[in-house]
Amino acid sequence: MERFDVAVIGAGLLGCFAARELSRRKLDIVLLEAREDVCTGISRANTAVIYPGCDHKPGTLKAEMTVRANAGFDRLCEELNVPLSRCGSLMLSFGPRADAVLREKLRQGQENGVPGLRLLSANEAYRMEPALAPGLSSALFSPTAGTVNPWQLGIAACENAVRNGAQLRRNTRVLAMRTEDGSYRIETDRGVLTARAVVNCAGLAADRVQELLFPPSVRIVPTAGDYVVLDQNCAGRPAHILEYEPEKRGKGLTAVPTVKGNLLLGTTERENTLAYAAAECGLDRVKALAVRILPGLDFSEVIRSFAAVRPNPRSPDGSSIQSFCIEHPAERFWSLIGIKTPGLTCARELGSYISDRLATELDAEQNPLFTPERRGIPKPHSLPYEERKALVGRDPDYGEIVCFCEDVTRAEVLEAIRRGAVTVDGVKRRVGTGMGCCQGARCEQKITAMLAEALGVPESAVCKDGPGSEIVRAEHERL
Amino acid sequence: MRGCKLLIVGAGAAGISAAAAAWDAGCRDILLVDRGIRPGGILPQCLHEGFGMADFGRELTGPEYTALLLTRLGRTGAALQPETELLSVSKDRIAVLSRRGSLEQLHFEHMILATGCREKSIGALCIAGTRPAGIFTAGQAQERINLRNQDLGDEIVILGSGDLGLIMARRFTLEGKHVIAVLEQEAQAGGMARNVRRCIKAYSIPLRCRTTVREIHGEGRVCGVTVEHLDSGARETISCDTLVTALGLIPDREAARGLEGSEWLSLAGNCSRVHDIVDSAAAEATRIGTLIGRQLSV
Structure with a gap:
């Protein structure tokens, strides 16, 4: 039976960062993922915002972690070679009631230690965002807010964890657990292993994973949210992240100018839905709120809509939980249950929190070989001409364009596959193919063919996104 | 830096027609580039009939129509370079072209964009x-x-x-x-x-x-x-x-974004507006090719 020091269950953003932060110590780590790839559960979709830390009560772990995480994000993204846009955010107010909310957020943010916060008059805000709707009364400017591509961040953390010795096991679902000789015996659909410690980052299944060994505590209520994406350089695209809370109840709107130059609009809140299925009412609401603050938007420039699922934590009595649920039901067993916003912002902090505590429990030394740096897949599109030419000179595949919309080359797709992409969406999450205005219509066939060749399977076995999503039914035998 | 008088981007019905017409009008330095493995644009996959009535006087399939267009092109000295993507064009008329193993800047006098359309x-x-x-x-x-x-x-x-x-x-x-x-x-x-x-x-x-x-x-x-x-x-x-x-189809002229209206740039075929039938896209491109070819022949 295989023995590890730590088994991390679930390779979403949290699991990948937990493994990465644990790999700073001399520990044998295994990262278990039920699906075919990392970041395919709740990490597949979110608002992509790196929050400054104004939204949480002073003194809470959420507030403290968010502010610290935000301050460290430039360094983190540099280490992991992931682009970060520090575009800043404007929280908008169109009336006296929201003005009061902004003043409270300002006070809260300042108390939390958020740098650079400024309450702007309407005129100042219009100077920063001329396309904003009339009627603005004030805005709270947070210069440290930013945005990243969440897939790239999670995948980068995983690659870095593996580089530092963690083992990633995909297609490995945890079925049962028990304690045995002071260790945790974990039964998976691919065999049994033991670990001295368990970190449960199983996303929507995190409550059930903990209940394999412990009585129920936190319950997860899956909550879907709808998003709409507009094309790059679309009309009325703001330069800053815009946050708007309507007077009536319901989730507010966030408009995010993404790292790639798209505009992401979200989101809504629909409880008890497990499926990643967008709702008509949700999409309509997102669009309606968006034009309320950005009347110049043209929805003929929409290129995609989708739903995210968030794990809303609830107490057994049904009341909702506002804080991060970091459970420690037994020695050397840690659970992150129901981590939603600002989970992306705090992913590394949460990993590091658990890593520090487990290091004590396991009496682990520093890993002298740990390197925080991970090299991303070279991106010819962002290089000046001479550098791009040199890259093509070194590897001819950098000259062959596969995705025309996003200017992604054959070399990048092959490297994505070499680094673990096994599906068309796996390639997309790593190198951005199919994310442009044609949404993969012109590159999907080439990518399925490349995956088939690299994986040594017929094209009919290549999936869009996980088992059962084969794109082609069959290939007729060639004459 | 390599150069050419006339750079035509896209070797579908419009691009091929424009190239042949420009040559016939007297332009002797034409480079026709296409992103596909084979020329013809969308035509090679259109196995159905319905092409070529206006141009060749009979109803042809997509591959048949392509073959006749290529025969016409073959009688000219226009150079055809497949598997080449236009990455960008600058105001000083330098195109950046990418293909397997090669990235190059190319100076041209005039460019005809014949990049067709994409599906919504x-x-x-x-x-x-x-x-x-x-x-x-x-x-x-x-x-x-x-x-x-x-x-x-x-x-x-x-x-x-x-x-x-x-x-x-x-x-x-x-x-x-x-x-x-x-x-x-x-x-x-x-x-x-x-x-x-x-x-x-x-x-x-x-x-x-x-x-x-x-x-x-x-x-x-x-x-x-x-x-x-x-x-x-x-x-x-x-x-x-x-x-x-x-x-529905959307004209694909992403490569020329922000350059529309430049006097050295023409749009031909479906990238200027979506035509009902390919023959009329080809006819429009022929007219433009003739006009530009004449200008460049002197």
Whole structure:
């Protein structure tokens, strides 16, 4: 039976960062993922915002972690070679009631230690965002807010964890657990292993994973949210992240100018839905709120809509939980249950929190070989001409364009596959193919063919996104 | 830096026609680049007839029409360079061209953009539901079936009754598949009358006007769509394993973004506006090729 020091269950953003932060110590780590790839559960979709830390009560772990995480994000993204846009955010107010909310957020943010916060008059805000709707009364400017591509961040953390010795096991679902000789015996659909410690980052299944060994505590209520994406350089695209809370109840709107130059609009809140299925009412609401603050938007420039699922934590009595649920039901067993916003912002902090505590429990030394740096897949599109030419000179595949919309080359797709992409969406999450205005219509066939060749399977076995999503039914035998 | 007098981007019907016409008008330094492995643009996958009436006086299939266009091009000295992508163009008339193993800047005097059009994606429609496999644009389906010999599914719903949608309805039927319906939100088919007759009526494929798809179902693979009858508001769910979209064509002139109106730039064929039939895109390109060829011959 295989023995590890730590088994991390679930390779979403949290699991990948937990493994990465644990790999700073001399520990044998295994990262278990039920699906075919990392970041395919709740990490597949979110608002992509790196929050400054104004939204949480002073003194809470959420507030403290968010502010610290935000301050460290430039360094983190540099280490992991992931682009970060520090575009800043404007929280908008169109009336006296929201003005009061902004003043409270300002006070809260300042108390939390958020740098650079400024309450702007309407005129100042219009100077920063001329396309904003009339009627603005004030805005709270947070210069440290930013945005990243969440897939790239999670995948980068995983690659870095593996580089530092963690083992990633995909297609490995945890079925049962028990304690045995002071260790945790974990039964998976691919065999049994033991670990001295368990970190449960199983996303929507995190409550059930903990209940394999412990009585129920936190319950997860899956909550879907709808998003709409507009094309790059679309009309009325703001330069800053815009946050708007309507007077009536319901989730507010966030408009995010993404790292790639798209505009992401979200989101809504629909409880008890497990499926990643967008709702008509949700999409309509997102669009309606968006034009309320950005009347110049043209929805003929929409290129995609989708739903995210968030794990809303609830107490057994049904009341909702506002804080991060970091459970420690037994020695050397840690659970992150129901981590939603600002989970992306705090992913590394949460990993590091658990890593520090487990290091004590396991009496682990520093890993002298740990390197925080991970090299991303070279991106010819962002290089000046001479550098791009040199890259093509070194590897001819950098000259062959596969995705025309996003200017992604054959070399990048092959490297994505070499680094673990096994599906068309796996390639997309790593190198951005199919994310442009044609949404993969012109590159999907080439990518399925490349995956088939690299994986040594017929094209009919290549999936869009996980088992059962084969794109082609069959290939007729060639004459 | 390599240079040429006339750079034509896109070797479909329009680009080939423009190149041949420019040569005949006296321009002797023409480079025709195309991103595809073979020239012809979308034509090689159009196995159906219906091309070339205006140009060659008889009804041809896409590959036949391409062959005749290439014969015409072959009589000129225009150079054809396939598998080459135009990455960018600058105001000082330098194009950056990328192909396997080579990235180069090329100076030109005039550029004719003949990059055709692209299909509108279903992503633009904000349809509720999941995002499973089994959804293809009509052009994607056409390429996979006609050129790659692939079997895409058995129970087909086609959203949009433009010409491509109608042609693919027939194609799937001829492949032995069941086309459940072609859905059209307008009161009548979007495609040409001859295609409605030849592709839909001749095969008794139901065309359901004033209907659209409101929701997509299926976890891994699409398993159905919820359809709304726009006049009554009534909805029903249709089981299917494949959804094909023919939502219209959008001129693709992304490479020239911000340069429209430059006097050294012409747009020819579907990248300037979408033509109903390829012959008229080719005819427009021939006119432009002649005009530019004359200017560049002196």
